[in-house]
Amino acid sequence: MNILVVGSGGREHAICHAVARSSRADKIYCAPGNAGIAELAECVPIGAMEFDKLVDFAKDKAIDFAIIGMDDPLVGGIVDRFEAAGIKTFGPRENAAILEGSKAFSKELMKKYGIPTAAYETFTDPEKALSYLKTAKLPIVLKADGLALGKGVLICNTLEEAEDGVRTIMQEKKFGDAGNTLVIEEFMTGREVSVLSFTDGKTIQLMSSAQDHKRAFDGDEGPNTGGMGTFSPSPFYTEEIDQRCKEEIFQKTVDAMAAEGRPFVGVIFFGLMLTEDGPKVLEYNCRFGDPEAQVVLPRMKNDILDVMEACVDGRLSELKLDFEDNAAVCVVLASKGYPVSYDKGFAISGLEKFDNRQYFCFHAGTAKDENGQTVTSGGRVLGVTAKGASLAEARRNAYAATEWVDFENKFMRTDIGKEFV
Ligand code: AMP
Ligand code: GLY
Numbered sequence: 001m002n003i004l005v006v007g008s009g010g011r012e013h014a015i016c017h018a019v020a021r022s023s024r025a026d027k028i029y030c031a032p033g034n035a036g037i038a039e040l041a042e043c044v045p046i047g048a049m050e051f052d053k054l055v056d057f058a059k060d061k062a063i064d065f066a067i068i069g070m071d072d073p074l075v076g077g078i079v080d081r082f083e084a085a086g087i088k089t090f091g092p093r094e095n096a097a098i099l100e101g102s103k104a105f106s107k108e109l110m111k112k113y114g115i116p117t118a119a120y121e122t123f124t125d126p127e128k129a130l131s132y133l134k135t136a137k138l139p140i141v142l143k144a145d146g147l148a149l150g151k152g153v154l155i156c157n158t159l160e161e162a163e164d165g166v167r168t169i170m171q172e173k174k175f176g177d178a179g180n181t182l183v184i185e186e187f188m189t190g191r192e193v194s195v196l197s198f199t200d201g202k203t204i205q206l207m208s209s210a211q212d213h214k215r216a217f218d219g220d221e222g223p224n225t226g227g228m229g230t231f232s233p234s235p236f237y238t239e240e241i242d243q244r245c246k247e248e249i250f251q252k253t254v255d256a257m258a259a260e261g262r263p264f265v266g267v268i269f270f271g272l273m274l275t276e277d278g279p280k281v282l283e284y285n286c287r288f289g290d291p292e293a294q295v296v297l298p299r300m301k302n303d304i305l306d307v308m309e310a311c312v313d314g315r316l317s318e319l320k321l322d323f324e325d326n327a328a329v330c331v332v333l334a335s336k337g338y339p340v341s342y343d344k345g346f347a348i349s350g351l352e353k354f355d356n357r358q359y360f361c362f363h364a365g366t367a368k369d370e371n372g373q374t375v376t377s378g379g380r381v382l383g384v385t386a387k388g389a390s391l392a393e394a395r396r397n398a399y400a401a402t403e404w405v406d407f408e409n410k411f412m413r414t415d416i417g418k419e420f421v
Helices: 010-021 051-060 071-075 078-084 094-101 103-113 126-133 159-171 239-259 293-299 304-313 391-402
Strands: 002-007 027-032 065-068 120-123 140-144 153-156 182-186 191-199 204-206 215-217 221-224 229-232 266-275 278-285 327-335 359-363 366-368 374-376 380-388
Touching: 002 010, 002 051, 010 027, 010 293, 010 304, 010 359, 010 380, 027 051, 051 078, 065 078, 065 304, 071 078, 071 094, 078 094, 094 103, 094 239, 094 278, 103 120, 103 182, 103 239, 103 278, 120 126, 126 159, 126 182, 140 159, 153 159, 159 182, 191 239, 191 304, 204 239, 229 293, 229 391, 239 266, 239 278, 293 327, 293 359, 293 380, 327 391, 359 391, 380 391
Parallel strands: 002 027, 002 065
Antiparallel strands: 120 182, 140 153, 140 182, 191 204, 191 266, 215 221, 229 327, 266 278, 327 380, 359 380, 366 374
16 A cells, blocks of 8 residues: 655654554655655655645555544644545544634533533633633633644633633633633642544544653643653553543543534544543544554554554444553653753764564654755654553663754753653
């Protein structure tokens, strides 16, 4: 099969790795890809939002199967465009990707179908939002409705902060049109866990659980980032919690989308909070997590193309997902200053040491310079991932491997999975 993967981050590198392991993959293309992906796939300089060019390219290269990694093109309807051109594509159509694309939609869906989540109100008028805040309990959570690069969520401890937040999102439009509608939500406490799943619109199958670390600095301090590291599985996601989620959340979500005439085909990422009252949905994403994919996919035993094709063909019930009985830890190597401001273009050394069996170095923000040298080109640069028999071993392996790689301004958290020393 000729495969096209759309995206350019560590998640897409992990997807390309899994595809490259499939005996069914002949030629792999990635648009636009990065320097690491270029080792496995032919990278083509077409942006993920350039739908016309992507469709033309896919037709020209006789692509048999396209895989969309990123949220923006999915929410923008790339799958509908590929399908209209007769290209089999893994990912939700536009009318289903709204599950991530609009928080107001997903909250409404959960309310209508009785799926546990934080209590909330939705506003399109900033004055009404401001007057609602006067009676609301603190802390309180503000969420821009639309996609905002994972930055559209504000947790406010005081009324002043919350009022400022309403102004920033709804009036100053810090996140653009994503802030036309605002969700104001009850603050929940508990452990967070990410559960990724495959679904064909009827059947849902769960992948191994994971936990992300979103803050920039150790001890969950500092600004929110795209994710500074992950581990999988999450020992906090117990059998008992899994059972509850199966009864109250997972299948219910798939059935709700089908009942709304929006059958969801692809990956649903459940961002869960394990509260005292049981698991509740923090958010849905319509694609693999980044960097969750980097710790989940290397542990998956199935041929990823078999699973993805079964989703698109509506026969996921015929398959069983199988994961290795081990653990993985991913430590993100970022550029100092990320996520605020940072320099790029520094040479990266040590990349040849990874065996791609137990140790992986997934590229997030890298490029080749004019001499063919791999250099930093983003805030998150690499996701150094290692497996181990236990989380403690995986953690030791991953941190040992972070020493193999070097570049100027290299920065990482030192406490990913610190519970498992
Ligand atoms: P989201 O993009 O919705 O996942 O939100 C980003 C992060 O904000 C989550 O991973 C949580 O850490 C936090 N968060 C979101 N909603 C809530 C909530 N209702 N209560 C507490 N924390 C939240
Ligand atoms: N790691 C969180 C996300 O991919 O949105």
